[in-house]
Amino acid sequence: MTDDREYKRLVWHSRRGMLELDLLLVPFVKEAYPSLPEADQARYRSLIECEDNDLFAWFMQRSRPEDPDLARIVDLILQRVQPD
Template sequence: MVDATELNRLFWHSRRGMLELDVLLVPFVREVYATLGEEDRARYRKLLECEDQDMFGWFMQRGEPEDADLRHIVRMILDRVQPK
């Protein structure tokens, strides 16, 4: 279970100040994070430690993270917003 303090902290860490990242990360943490298993939550927290420019490249699909955990969470976030 995710407590309100953790969600609030993650919400603020998800606000990166770059619109392209904010529109992906903020809704994800608000709508999906609490439903994730602990492994995926850890992957999301790990993602938030990355540099904005790296994340921008990954989310714009100009490359993929070398780390398998980061690749997994990036794909999960992208799958949420891309048409099927």
């Protein structure tokens, strides 16, 4: 039950109020998050604690996170919307 509650919290916090972020984060948390390895799930949980302005800059590829863990999860999310 705690896992279900935690997952619902993640879905809720993935809604950022900025359409560009919502379109990336909500589908990612619903479709990809459950199958991620635990380390990447932890990275995502850290990511959603970041400021919207930082997230927007990272996802619009205007800058990169300094933290390599955050950079990895940003890359995973971007790969879902920009496959090679």
